[in-house]
Amino acid sequence: LLNKLIESLLSIAPSGMTRVQTMACGSCSNENAFKTMFIWYRNKERGYANPSEQEVGTCMINQSPGCPDLSILSFMGAFHGRTLGCLATTHSKVIHKLDIPSFDWPIAPFPKLQYPLEEFVRENAQEEARCLEEVEDLIVKWRQKGKPVAGIVIEPIQAEGGDNHASPDFFIKLRNIARKHGCAFHVDEVQTGGGTTGKFWAHEHWGLDDPADVVSFSKKLLTGGYYHRDELQPDKPYRIFNTWMGDPSKNLFLSEVLNVIRRENxxxxxxxxxxxxxxxxxxxxxxxxxxxxxxxxxxxxxxxxxxxxxxxxxxxxxxxxxxxxxxxxxxxxxxxxxxxxxxxxxxxxxxxxxxxxxxxxx
Amino acid sequence: LLNKLIESLLSIAPSGMTRVQTMACGSCSNENAFKTMFIWYRNKERGYANPSEQEVGTCMINQSPGCPDLSILSFMGAFHGRTLGCLATTHSKVIHKLDIPSFDWPIAPFPKLQYPLEEFVRENAQEEARCLEEVEDLIVKWRQKGKPVAGIVIEPIQAEGGDNHASPDFFIKLRNIARKHGCAFHVDEVQTGGGTTGKFWAHEHWGLDDPADVVSFSKKLLTGGYYHRDELQPDKPYRIFNTWMGDPSKNLFLSEVLNVIRRENxxxxxxxxxxxxxxxxxxxxxxxxxxxxxxxxxxxxxxxxxxxxxxxxxxxxxxxxxxxxxxxxxxxxxxxxxxxxxxxxxxxxxxxxxxxxxxxxx
Known part of the structure; x- marks a missing residue:
């Protein structure tokens, strides 16, 4: 089984990532990636000590500090799935969102680039700078509100939202903002991963050695799941767990698909x-x-x-x-x-x- | 494909249920079952009219009334999964809940029966009555709070929480309370479904023709999913949707499993x-x-x-x-x-x- 993982998912791990967690679908992948970021963030906050009695007590009844008021920052136009956690970061179509309770999490503008790009170099750079500034403002504002941003989630190309692109420079700066404010950086490659952008992962176009803390995938990868950096490994077993944890047969299919991708360039x-x-x-x-x-x-x-x-x-x-x-x-x-x-x-x-x-x- | 569904999942549909929605795992099943109940509840509230402009506008930014403050009532000791929506109704172990943001949803006590049952008939009846009273109090309280209970979710036997049983009378009365207050009644048979209780569904032991509005399943059924009554069918396509919507190959396996169950009694x-x-x-x-x-x-x-x-x-x-x-x-x-x-x-x-x-x- 481990060999099959090495031949399939681990052979295409994004730069800087040595760990992968399979899941049965894209939404479950993002839900559990969010959980991984929350767990990481709280462990940092409590200095990797054991949880307090108050945390243990309140978590069972959905209350803070056990269930802390943490948030995930997402972008207007984003699509990250339709389960309740994912849906709180999805903002592309009314039909996805209407009537479903949600979280008060910050939503930043995604750059609206003008085309053709070569005619709007200055305007587009300004637009991206405006969005990045707004991201920093929101991180500060939500920290002040008592709902700190544990992670930022973004698609390398906003797909459902209208195929909205941003420059590598935008993503590089965003990744740095996440680092500066102690937020995890989660790149959702559910639509973009698997080769259609000409690289296996769309984020490879940014040219970073350390592009993200978490990269989630599904669709073309045949199984859902997410990669993450060592640092985000939960401190205890069974914190991230469910009955099936994906389906190992999909890894067999994937390793054959990868063979074809390589053999036929x-x-x-x-x-x-x-x-x-x-x-x-x-x-x-x-x-x-x-x-x-x-x-x-x-x-x-x-x-x-x-x-x-x-x-x-x-x-x-x-x-x-x-x-x-x-x-x-x-x-x-x-x-x-x-x-x-x-x-x-x-x-x-x-x-x-x-x-x-x-x-x-x- | 439809024939395979008829031979497999639809051949074991709980009483009163003609519709089934497959999903890739138990958590996704419950998440989407919750969404189905929220959509049904809001459609009742707005009289099946189109959503208002305000609803359309606010839903994209996670705010009420588009993302309404609805809740799901669950029971202390329950386990309904580990994605963020499910987790807000799960209250069995600290390891599931700690560090994950949650919703302010009502949590009722589940009866703590004394054994042997025949020696504690009066005490157990009182205990169940106390829990039912608390359920009604919570429904009223959360309505007053502006977070009406759209659905009640319960396991026929609380499994992760310690194999906690209640009498058929308790469940029958709970089902009536749900009906009286206009809440959907969701029976989570992820652990109990599939025959181990001696009936295919544990809720069959209650002897009701109309046991629930929603019944979710996974595990022994080989695929996740949920049944629901006609009335809970969402008003538009794609309100409940994702990429894979389960895996049809699992239905093939299931129809063979069902054949064996029947053939070998x-x-x-x-x-x-x-x-x-x-x-x-x-x-x-x-x-x-x-x-x-x-x-x-x-x-x-x-x-x-x-x-x-x-x-x-x-x-x-x-x-x-x-x-x-x-x-x-x-x-x-x-x-x-x-x-x-x-x-x-x-x-x-x-x-x-x-x-x-x-x-x-x-």
Missing amino acids: LLEEVTRSGKALLQGLYALQTQYPHILSRARGQGTFCAIDACNDATRDSIMIKARNKGLFMGSCGEKTIRFRPTLVFKEYHVHQLLNILNDVLAEHK | LLEEVTRSGKALLQGLYALQTQYPHILSRARGQGTFCAIDACNDATRDSIMIKARNKGLFMGSCGEKTIRFRPTLVFKEYHVHQLLNILNDVLAEHK
Whole structure:
């Protein structure tokens, strides 16, 4: 079993991370990652001493200090899952959130970049600086409120929220802010992990040796789970536990998938077809500027905005009727999520169909 | 796929329930069952109208009324899982709860019955009445606090909390209290479901046609999930959703397991060996009254208390060294959780080993 873990999940561990905890789905992964950060944070606060009698007593009845008023800072537009802990950090669609009780946790703005990037260098840098400043303000404010931020959770690309990107510089500075304020830094790679950005983990594009304290995954990894740095290992067994703790059979599948990715150099393929796809999307938005804008992407993890949601939906339906299935996210975004075997000739097929649909569009 | 669901999960649906939602684990099942109850409760409150602009706006930032201050009433000693929503209803062990933020939700006492039951009929009836009264008080109090109870969640036998039983009368009255106050009634059968109590669902022992609004399961069912009454079906698709929604391969396994249960009359076997096991435990506690007490059980879902936790642990280790593996729960309880193929001759093997261990015990 350990060998299978070494061949599968541990062979792709993010930089700086030697520990992995499997879970049955993405939400459970994030829930338990949050718990890991809370446990780590409280152990720091109490100097790794045993919990007080008061903590032991109050935790059984949901009250502080045993169940402390800690928080996780998340970003507007984020999606981190739909169980109650995760949902308190999810802010992308009403349908996810409505009617479900939540926590009073801080929510920072995620940068809204202007495209094409090369024309808005100064504006985008200012926008990212504004968001980072707000993050620091919120950390201070919530500490003053008595609900300190134990961790910051972020997607390397906000997926459900509309394929919102930020620069590596933004993430590097955010990681430093987390460190400065003693918050754990949790990168949620549930959508971005597994190779579609051209690297196995999207955070590798930031170029950091120590990119995060926790990295969670699911979907393309076939099993849910999260990696973390040694320091975040809970102090006692069974603090993070459940009946199944994932499903070991998924690791067998994953190690075969990883063999194929390596043997067929699929990450290079993704980089190549991603470039062709993005170039094609640039060309389409130049040709149809009244319909399309903001083409963006990393690897084949690409997206483009329509002028409004009705147009977006109509383009998607017409394309589907011609054999091209695309997804949507955010308010008016078309998102591309091809598999890892998506080659350059598939890109041309895709662009031809999309071009036909746009040419017919009134 | 639908046929497989009909052959597996739907063929064992609790009375009054026609709908099932699969999930990947027990915690996800309870989390989503809670969400289902919150959605149902809020739809009742707003008269099934569309949400207001204020609800739509506030839900994205975790605030009321969009994320309403609703609560789930649970019982001291309960275990319903370890994700943040579930954990707010779990009150069995410190290790589960410590350091994790929680909700201010009401917690009622679970009856502490005195054994042998036939000697404490009046006292136990009073104890159950006291707990039910407290439930009603808490529902009223939390409504006044502005955090109405949307649902009550309870295990038919509190398992992690120490194998705590209550009478069918207690559960029938509790179900009526839920109905009277407009709260959903959620029976968590994650530990008790699947046949070990001698019926497929432990709540069948209550003899109700309409035992619950929601019944959640996992473990022996091989997949997580929950049944619910028609009325609790969310008003829109994708309100309850995630990437995998369980794993259909588990239903294939389950339908084969159900075939074996039926073919080999395993529920009758469980009833027979459960009776023998409980009789044997009664005999042992009569023989070793300074060590054992409170033998109790339903089917083979049996337990007995040791005089203290050190004795309990020592008995368990000695028995294990003689080939008998038992579990623990609560403070000083030994619990029995044999599989469904546990026959009467296994009971005698078990009792012989346990008798040897007790005879040697100083």
